[in-house]
Amino acid sequence: xxxxxxxxxxxxxxxxxxxxxxxxxxxxxxxxxxxxxxxxxxxxxxxxxxxxxxxxxxxxxxxxxxxxxxxxxxxxxxxxxxxxxxxxxxxxxxxxxxxxxxxxxxxxxxxxxxxxxxxxxxxxxxxxxxxxxxxxxx
Amino acid sequence: xxxxxxxxxxxxxxxxxxxxxxxxxxxxxxxxxxxxxxxxxxxxxxxxxxxxxxxxxxxxxxxxxxxxxxxxxxxxxxxxxxxxxxxxxxxxxxxxxxxxxxxxxxxxxxxxxxxxxxxxxxxxxxxxxxxxxxxxxx
DNA sequence: TCTTGACCTCAAGTCGACTTTAAGTAGTAA
DNA sequence: TTACTACTTAAAGTCGACTTGAGGTCAAGA
Numbered sequence: 001x002x003x004x005x006x007x008x009x010x011x012x013x014x015x016x017x018x019x020x021x022x023x024x025x026x027x028x029x030x031x032x033x034x035x036x037x038x039x040x041x042x043x044x045x046x047x048x049x050x051x052x053x054x055x056x057x058x059x060x061x062x063x064x065x066x067x068x069x070x071x072x073x074x075x076x077x078x079x080x081x082x083x084x085x086x087x088x089x090x091x092x093x094x095x096x097x098x099x100x101x102x103x104x105x106x107x108x109x110x111x112x113x114x115x116x117x118x119x120x121x122x123x124x125x126x127x128x129x130x131x132x133x134x135x136x137x138x
Numbered sequence: 139x140x141x142x143x144x145x146x147x148x149x150x151x152x153x154x155x156x157x158x159x160x161x162x163x164x165x166x167x168x169x170x171x172x173x174x175x176x177x178x179x180x181x182x183x184x185x186x187x188x189x190x191x192x193x194x195x196x197x198x199x200x201x202x203x204x205x206x207x208x209x210x211x212x213x214x215x216x217x218x219x220x221x222x223x224x225x226x227x228x229x230x231x232x233x234x235x236x237x238x239x240x241x242x243x244x245x246x247x248x249x250x251x252x253x254x255x256x257x258x259x260x261x262x263x264x265x266x267x268x269x270x271x272x273x274x275x276x
Numbered sequence: 277t278c279t280t281g282a283c284c285t286c287a288a289g290t291c292g293a294c295t296t297t298a299a300g301t302a303g304t305a306a
Numbered sequence: 307t308t309a310c311t312a313c314t315t316a317a318a319g320t321c322g323a324c325t326t327g328a329g330g331t332c333a334a335g336a
Binding site for chain 2: 292293294295296300301302303
């Protein structure tokens with residue numbers, strides 16, 4: 001497959017494919033002249049990357065978790081730790097979803113005054129109010 | 139409360155608080171000289187913002203969903219639509235979590251070759267491989 | 277042979293979410 | 307009065323994830 005075929009089948013723009021290659025997330029099987037040639041495994045790879053991105057992992061994290069060949073490069077311990085993080089995240093999302101559904105119908109003048117809504121926020125946040133960027137320091 | 143107190147109780151840096159104010163996400167009740175004075179409602183507000191961010195909403199979306207006073211500014215229909223989005227997101231997260239747990243133990247040489255792992259990726263992605271930035275066009 | 281189209285590289289630009297920096301002000305303490 | 311501390315503003319910088327643009331290459335068709 002040449003790059004355009006990958007673009008068509010995946011919906012991922014060529015510029016992004018080149019960028020992902022640069023970051024070591026995908027790898028063409030070869031070249032035909034200048035042109036990159038991909039095997040169709042790349043589509044699964046892209047699905048995996050998209051899934052990772054959609055679940056909040058950075059490209060670097062994804063690259064770490066699954067090497068170019070799909071083999072994890074980090075310890076199973078760390079993979080399991082990531083999985084646990086996701087569990088927490090799932091709880092937050094569930095709380096937020098419930099909060100939104102509630103807010104759609106709650107008659108309270110301001111939601112911050114509604115005890116149910118307050119509880120949802122409290123349960124979900126549970127002390128973590130830091131903005132996301134602050135997590136860069138590691 | 140002055141800003142430092144908010145920083146202490148919330149963990150959110152002063153620079154971020156000022157930035158949030160600029161974006162219309164929070165609002166001091168007044169000033170004492172130059173200094174901002176906040177009511178302690180701001181802490182709940184920050185929890186709400188953090189929850190929103192953690193669940194993947196942008197600051198603009200959060201500002202849209204809940205005005206400065208916590209009253210939703212958008213229709214319940216839209217709130218419910220957001221809730222449905224969250225449901226999908228929860229499914230993706232769950233899939234990713236399962237994938238990671240599986241990857242931690244699966245003996246297959248490459249995960250992309252493991253049928254179980256493949257199914258997880260397929261179920262979760264379901265055609266959506268577009269990078270996140272592409273969604274800016276709306 | 278010349279042009280076209282599909283691809284290439286490398287550098288620079290953009291966008292959101294902040295952070296950093298430089299320079300200023302208001303209240304308090306010595 | 308001076309110095310210090312806790313804040314302020316406005317502008318510029320940073321970081322990740324891409325996108326855009328300028329200019330180059332190569333195979334195929336007129």
